[in-house]
Amino acid sequence: GENVEQHPSTLSVQEGDSAVIKCTYSDSASNYFPWYKQELGKRPQLIIDIRSNVGEKKDQRIAVTLNKTAKHFSLHITETQPEDSAVYFCAASMRNTPLVFGKGTRLSVIA
Amino acid sequence: DVKVTQSSRYLVKRTGEKVFLECVQDMDHENMFWYRQDPGLGLRLIYFSYDVKMKEKGDIPEGYSVSREKKERFSLILESASTNQTSMYLCASSLLQGAGYTFGSGTRLTVV
Secondary structure (H helix, E strand, O other), rough: OOOOOEOEEEEEEEEEOOEEEEEEEEOOOOEEEEEEOOOOOOOOOOEEEEEEEOOEEEEEEEEEEOOOOEEEEEEEOOOOOOOOEEEEEHHHOOOOOEEEOOEEEEEEEOO | OOOOOEEOOOOEOOOOEEEEEEEEEEOOOOOOEEEEEEEOOOEEEEEEEEEOOEEEOOOOOOOOOEEEEEEEEEEEEEEOOOOHHHHHEEEEEEEOOOOEEEEEOEEEEEOO
8 A cells, every 4th residue: 555754753944944844655656645734732734735747836835846756745835934833744645545644744933 | 614523622431441433524525534643653544434334444443443324424433442542533524535634623532
């Protein structure tokens, strides 16, 4: 089955700097790659997703890039703010299978 | 907005008890999922269902079962709770297979 590796497990950045979280997946048939943000004590929430027919997607300060050949995808957050502090999870799935999640990255934005 | 409601936010149960975790969604989603979340391990799939009466094992089904008698309700059952089942349990639903999930707020279960 699919296996998703996520790095780093923790990340600290200064407010205003950029943050990058990387994930690799094992099954080349995977075609859907969402990212979730989980604030302390709250539910994971979908913040951005990308499908395998697209190489990059942006939504304001966040962007996701996908490299199908290398089987990795990344989350980029620019101009980080304290409210970006959270745990971020990447995930991957094929058409008819549930999401497989990475282990998460705890992002701390230091004011 | 899709709403996924988990009936209990916190539960404390004794070893050996049968435990029911309830999840209800209000947007007519076909697909429902149960994950457990543990520090350093991420979210691991316990069971999922793509239709009423249908259930499939995920990656860690041992010690659990599920019930889906109605489309909107997906229950997770711990047949005989053990301390290693102390965890955060997250229910999720999605409209389509291979699409994003909406999660419930989670149930933090402690087995003593």
